[in-house]
Amino acid sequence: MFFPRGGSAHVARALATEMPAHGWDVTLVTGSLAGGHGDAHAFYKDLDVRPVDFGAGDAPMHPSYEDRSGAADGVFAAIDDAGFERHVAAWSRAFVAADADECDVLHLHHLTPLHEAAARVAPGVPVVTHLHGTELLMLEEIADGAPWPHAEAWARRMRRWAQRSERLVVLSPGQVDRAVALLGVTPEQCVLSPNGFDPERFDELEVDRTAHWRHHLVASPRGWAPGEDEGSISYSEAEIAPLARGPVAISVSRFTAVKRIGLLVRAWARAQNEDRLPADASLVLLGGYPGEWEGEHPADAIVASGARNVFLAGWHGHDELPAFLSAADVNVLASVREQFGSVLVEGMACGLPPIAINRFGPADIVTDGATGWLVGPDDEAALAGALVEALGDPVERRRRGRRAWRDAHERFSWPALAEDLAGVFDEVADVADGRVAERAPVA
Incomplete structure (x- = not known):
């Protein structure tokens, strides 16, 4: 239907x-x-x-x-x-x-x-x-x-x-x-x-990060804010520079209330304000079809929290997702009532360890401490802590990413x-x- x-x-x-x-x-x-x-x-x-x-x-x-x-x-x-x-x-x-x-x-x-x-x-x-x-x-x-x-x-x-x-x-x-x-x-x-996930489509891809983010955030942007036209948010070369040199967290979701995008942005700002995130770490918000959002729009949450290095990449088709995931290091889903969490599985198939909420589907997908990080619902401090651990420790991030890749291919093909x-x-x-x-x- x-x-x-x-x-x-x-x-x-x-x-x-x-x-x-x-x-x-x-x-x-x-x-x-x-x-x-x-x-x-x-x-x-x-x-x-x-x-x-x-x-x-x-x-x-x-x-x-x-x-x-x-x-x-x-x-x-x-x-x-x-x-x-x-x-x-x-x-x-x-x-x-x-x-x-x-x-x-x-x-x-x-x-x-x-x-x-x-x-x-x-x-x-x-x-x-x-x-x-x-x-x-x-x-x-x-x-x-x-x-x-x-x-x-x-x-x-x-x-x-x-x-x-x-x-x-x-x-x-x-x-x-x-x-x-x-x-x-x-x-x-x-x-x-x-x-x-489709194993012929979702896997670790060789992606030129500089070229990828330049194309999608500078040359052909799709980010948008309420009351403005699709593609109205664009970034300069200087603004996106951290995406090429530092660790990148990506969140892929609709802009609905249960997805808790505003909470994620505030957790990101909290970790930055406490000087615990790497200075060149970035957060990319992928999703949100133009005109569709509930409650606080992510663009407003970014301004209100003072979060830095947070980028709105707009809505993209499913076929484009493997390249976006392969251009990132960690996949974050802050949703509190996610019935499954397909994007977590797709990210794992691309070698990304997930950060997710310890409820419903994500709790069955992610093994905390082994394939990713699980935190309590609506716990801003815990979410900030998981972001710090994941982005600040490349060795542990890669270890969990390898296990996530193997787990996805064994359980979810x-x-x-x-x-x-x-x-x-x-x-x-x-x-x-x-x-x-x-x-x-x-x-």
Whole structure:
């Protein structure tokens, strides 16, 4: 349902690419915004994709699991019954057009109205549901009394869809207990399958750092601040000089409140003010699509904190990420509610030790003291301390980076993960075939 930009779209693309090697032909039914960064034909190039064009009115714009003021994608739990039916009707048409009733398995990402559409259009086809975690966050807010007008109706629907699923794919061990408690499913329904990386794309690259940062921050900048045009923040040759000679920390994320970019900037300024960071250390903030941010914008946090050597590089496509990671030394993710943390895995695959928060997905990805650093949520002092350790000790940084690279390639490579998930599809399809055979009349 989600148009290409978020993490689940990258997962769908990776699996659709890998599954044919394990005997599964894949058709992708997905939301799209034609002609731009959300164009499904471009994002899923060379795959069998059937776009549902939001701009053309094929379906209403998809909702979100986050309640963000002024956003085009309002929170699911605020949509009434009539709005729900409009979504179901639109995706039912898309499933009919894609011959969903002739498939062996429907692999549905997130708990959305696609489940209701599948039940109406292809009731005999087994469903495997991929929980990316954000749906669990919304359910937790509903359980805590969030005041959305249709919260309970959506919670009931999502529990029903989950319970009907043959399998629920979860990204980390910690999600199993949460899924059982929130959705009323059994642990046996849950299959652990973390997100991965493409080993042909993500690896340590030889990058001319001076040329790389000069191009992206001086010659063709994309950094931006609220109220200004995309690309409005540019830097001089003198300003970016530290990026060529000193250690570089990079943070790759959206500018949403849970990502805690402002906290990271303040932790950086704190370490600088205490004279604990190397003088030529730099922090690059990669991400933040123009016009999309919540709360304090990073540019404002930089000014307010007095942080030095912090650079806004703007939003870049996923294909550009390996070069950015290879031009850095440490990967930082300050997010307090990260359900997995694919960018941590991708950074590790490029030899970068991560600094992350000891909660949810990152706690399962990063081994503190071995492959990276873990700190408590919203702990500015601890985050500053980890930055100092990582950037001030090149020997320890390289040691953890080597272990991170090895760990990523052993645990998170998409070809191996896809093979395991293909086995789940095989099992689910075989069970469904057995049920059909049991129901078939005996001659």
